[in-house]
Amino acid sequence: MLVALAAIPILIAIAVRLSSSVPPGRGPAFLDRITQNGLFVGVTGVLVSIPLFLPLTVGVVAGDTVAGEAGLGTLRYLLVAPAGRVKLLLVKYAGAVVFCVVAPLVVALTGAAIGAALFPVGRVTLLSGDTIAPAEAVMRLILIAAYIAVSLLGLSAIGLFMSTLTDVPVGAMAATVVLSVVSQVLDALPQLEWLHPWLFSHYWLGFSELLRQPIGWDTFASNAWLQAGYVAVFGALAYSRFVTKDILS
Template sequence: MSDKTVSDRSVSDRAAPESGPAASSATAPTGSPRPGGAWALLVSELTVLFRRRRTWALLLALAAVPVLIAVAVRLSSQEPTPGRGPPFLDQVTQNGLFVAVTGLIVSIPLFLPLTVGVVAGDTIAGEAGLGTLRYLLAAPAGRVWLLVVKYIGAAVFCLAATLTVVTAGVLAGLALFPVGPLTLLSGDTISLAESFLRALLIAGYVTVSLLGLSAIGLFFSTLTVVSVGAMAATIVLSVVAQVLDSLPQLDWLHPWLFSHYWLDFADLLRQPIDFTSFGANALLQGGYLLVFGALAYGRFATKDILS
């Protein structure tokens, strides 16, 4: 959580015109277009996103997941039995770092898609609902650039969300359990420093996993002015995809579902690291981004803004 505050602060500082590197690099005279003026909207988007109380509420709810797990395990008198409860739960008492991993595994099916659905579903529909969309476009922000900025905002939120779970998990683990060199699934042992890197790598994997869902949310968001509708549709779709992924009768469909590789980050806990599932996941998410990005563009580029 603490790193979040710092990045938020630096963003809003850059938005301030009198100070910061952006101001000194702006050399064009007042009133004439200067290159890079378009980035101001991205900075503003991130500032607004992370200044919203709703964003903080979502991140706090996510942070609560690993903390609750850690506290429950710590307070419970009996050791977690291997094979019961979420994967890695039994390892938590040996090494507190596993709180972060368990927290992610618990959050992936519902909590993370939920928060991402809220942010991605709100991107365009939220602006349309407030009426600010017409003022952004009349500024003019440019429709394509606005879509890109909105998507980047959603992607940054995905990263913030997974980092929040991991950071809260690591902190809770450090506070409540012994932490030391980590024994991997392959039996090798890595240093504490390297295990932090592995935790970040897993956060990166989960972030990439959510990029396809973000693109779907962006597309739904261009269809309506009621952002709750776009949010709900995105979240429902993420649940449907996981249900379909669990039906063996639909084997042929599974590799095409955006949720198919969501939990396959165990390969990152081996020595040497196996990047196969990371690559397959990235490719799949890239495909979803391309398809739903194109759909969103097709819908939004010519849409009549009547809200």
């Protein structure tokens, strides 16, 4: 799955390299900047993958945590060991968190690498019009990956809960991915404005704050609080469900 994610920025870079110049203002933001500065491939890659590809892979990983073991019939053998259900749940969630951290990093850094290989690299122009050195730009890319990692924690907690509900891993995966799409659709409806700050996908595109000068940390903080809330609620639900569940497989 990480390879599939890494393919996204590579595809973008090759497509832009082979095509003629992209007119500014068309396509996803930053796409027109790639020919000037290869490091923008990383940003564009993250931007393109955040609505679907990253939630999809996180949904697959998180949905598989418990239901996957149940589906394979190995869950009861895991619980025979004196580790306890809480510990198993924590370890499973930790695995999903590691994926949340690694996946956006892979997209951003692969993008930066392929961009550096195919396009010139120079001082990076931020949204504010200021320019920063390439080394600092890579720092910002890592910050963006960290922001996305935090953003995906809530979704992975939802996936963990879904995974405790069923013995069919595909069901848990699908439910998680569908929820992420539903959340984004709700976020796009202006009639539901009161609901928007509570949707776990609301700050997903907020990483643009990290491309301003000075960095707007407010979004980072509100995003972290929101995701912490989702992790707490769905973590508690997953705990309750898992420790009361009758393990039959």
